[in-house]
Amino acid sequence: MMGNFIWNDSRGRRWTSRTFAALMGLVLVWLVSAGLFGMAGQASAHASLLRAEPEPNTALQAAPERITLTFNERLEAELYYIKVFDELGREAVKEKATLSQDQKEMSLTLPKLQNGRYTISYHVVSADGHPVEGAYVLVFGGSIEDVGVAGESSLHAGHGSLTTDMGLTDLLRFIFRIVYYLSLLALAGFVFWGLFLRPETLGKTESLAFYRSWLLTLQRVHLIALLAFIYFHVQNLLGKDEGLNQLVPLFTGTWVGRSWLVSLVLAFAGFLLLYRNRTVDAVWVALLLLAKSWNGHAMGYDPQVVTVLLDWLHLAGSAVWAGGLALIMAGWKSQRAFVDAFLPRFSRGAFVAVVGLILTGIASTLIFLPGLDYLLYSQWGKLLIAKVVFVVLVLLIAGGIRMAMKQRNAKDLRDYLRLDFVAMIIIVSIVGLFTYISPVPPNEPLYWHEMGEAVHMTTKISPKVPGDNQIEVTTWMTEKAGKPKEIVLNLHNMDKKDMAAISVPLKEISVEKVEGTFGENDDVYLMYTYKASGPFIPFAGLWKIEFRVLDSNDDETVYERVERVY
Numbered sequence: 001m002m003g004n005f006i007w008n009d010s011r012g013r014r015w016t017s018r019t020f021a022a023l024m025g026l027v028l029v030w031l032v033s034a035g036l037f038g039m040a041g042q043a044s045a046h047a048s049l050l051r052a053e054p055e056p057n058t059a060l061q062a063a064p065e066r067i068t069l070t071f072n073e074r075l076e077a078e079l080y081y082i083k084v085f086d087e088l089g090r091e092a093v094k095e096k097a098t099l100s101q102d103q104k105e106m107s108l109t110l111p112k113l114q115n116g117r118y119t120i121s122y123h124v125v126s127a128d129g130h131p132v133e134g135a136y137v138l139v140f141g142g143s144i145e146d147v148g149v150a151g152e153s154s155l156h157a158g159h160g161s162l163t164t165d166m167g168l169t170d171l172l173r174f175i176f177r178i179v180y181y182l183s184l185l186a187l188a189g190f191v192f193w194g195l196f197l198r199p200e201t202l203g204k205t206e207s208l209a210f211y212r213s214w215l216l217t218l219q220r221v222h223l224i225a226l227l228a229f230i231y232f233h234v235q236n237l238l239g240k241d242e243g244l245n246q247l248v249p250l251f252t253g254t255w256v257g258r259s260w261l262v263s264l265v266l267a268f269a270g271f272l273l274l275y276r277n278r279t280v281d282a283v284w285v286a287l288l289l290l291a292k293s294w295n296g297h298a299m300g301y302d303p304q305v306v307t308v309l310l311d312w313l314h315l316a317g318s319a320v321w322a323g324g325l326a327l328i329m330a331g332w333k334s335q336r337a338f339v340d341a342f343l344p345r346f347s348r349g350a351f352v353a354v355v356g357l358i359l360t361g362i363a364s365t366l367i368f369l370p371g372l373d374y375l376l377y378s379q380w381g382k383l384l385i386a387k388v389v390f391v392v393l394v395l396l397i398a399g400g401i402r403m404a405m406k407q408r409n410a411k412d413l414r415d416y417l418r419l420d421f422v423a424m425i426i427i428v429s430i431v432g433l434f435t436y437i438s439p440v441p442p443n444e445p446l447y448w449h450e451m452g453e454a455v456h457m458t459t460k461i462s463p464k465v466p467g468d469n470q471i472e473v474t475t476w477m478t479e480k481a482g483k484p485k486e487i488v489l490n491l492h493n494m495d496k497k498d499m500a501a502i503s504v505p506l507k508e509i510s511v512e513k514v515e516g517t518f519g520e521n522d523d524v525y526l527m528y529t530y531k532a533s534g535p536f537i538p539f540a541g542l543w544k545i546e547f548r549v550l551d552s553n554d555d556e557t558v559y560e561r562v563e564r565v566y
Helices: 017-037 144-152 168-194 205-238 244-253 255-273 278-293 304-331 336-368 372-376 379-407 410-434
Strands: 006-008 014-016 049-053 058-060 066-071 081-085 105-109 116-125 131-140 446-451 455-462 467-478 486-493 507-514 525-537 541-550 556-565
Touching (some): 066 081, 168 205, 372 379, 446 541, 467 541, 486 525
Antiparallel strands (some): 049 066, 081 116
């Protein structure tokens, strides 16, 4: 893929791949500058629950007037809900949740509810088109013990991740994501190269028929893949209990739905429009890739104009490479003369495309991630590293292709092209996987419980995010041990060894006698609860949480836990 891609525009001006790459570099410098210096309002892809009122997994004397959930980014204006279920699993509230004007806060007004245990379930669609849902327990008119093990309920399910225990539906969802991306890029690239392969350049009638036959096949595959892709993602967006009546709001009121709708219209229109007019074909390809750019991580970051344009350029470069390879592999045996004539043009064009892929990929990564170290401990980052490895392999293969073309070694050329084709499939497969995973993992609220011989402890931090935090510490000690002399909660940043610990100023809230047996003795325990509110986690990183309690006998108990805050 080395060499210099040369063409003339409609005004007769001469352009080369080096000129094009230089211009693209200048554009990307502007894009990255705008992205990196204008990110004060940056959102993180996949919405995360910042705060819930009342606090999840707690007990209240009576039911509150409303439930309020606050998220870190703007939500889609459709397909959101809060559901309240009683102890028998029946829906206890018929009212619908409402969204605040800035679309970051969702609230549900509650009727007068009887005392008991209630499960709160919520569902939203984040700005990047991914469903986010979770559930937790509240107890009205009871004690915290009535919450049970629900304290560890998931508050941020549905962020899309690869696990070994995925069900068949989840597996099919990822499979059809890969098939859809492959068909999208192959078809878009096929149409792009068709702009230069008109009847007068193909030369032979059979070559023209060959191209149009494969174009029609790719259109059909893409349409089927798109329909399957939508089918296996719709239910997640609608939520578990929503019906088909929500399909219209999905396709008209959300960006992901509009993206699908435009993609479907273009897919069907392509059967009538393609390969009849160069301008129409070029506009069709541009719109098809733009429709995909409306749906994904680019929509979850600011400034959206920059992120969407970067995504579109990345898709365009991928399509040029993937579509050209598909054209070569399809015609290798039956249209060898055509392939031989096409290869030099593809080599030059693919070089420009891969340069664009690398530049746009770097720019997007710098915008998506707070720091490059996130590549090492997020699933998204590990997949991106795998993609980079294969891109480097593609560059090495490109050198082999160029050498084989110069030496006119048909066998080596065929082998290198096959390797390039396989590498392309692997890279697109990785893309199909990590585009459904959040670049930055969600911050789950902390629920940390320790059962010791003499001291039991529970620490909650919600939200566990950089900024304002609500911290609650509960410790159980025997009545014989007496009131704790000192309770200490320190936060140590593990990434900055020279930074002193942050001491949380805990304030005692309540003391309760606990009936029952803890551990192996029958001692009576007293439960001491402390709370603090403030900006105790100032920035992301690896934090060690240190709990210390000193009893009346000057015996100290220490518990430690390490948590990563994204």
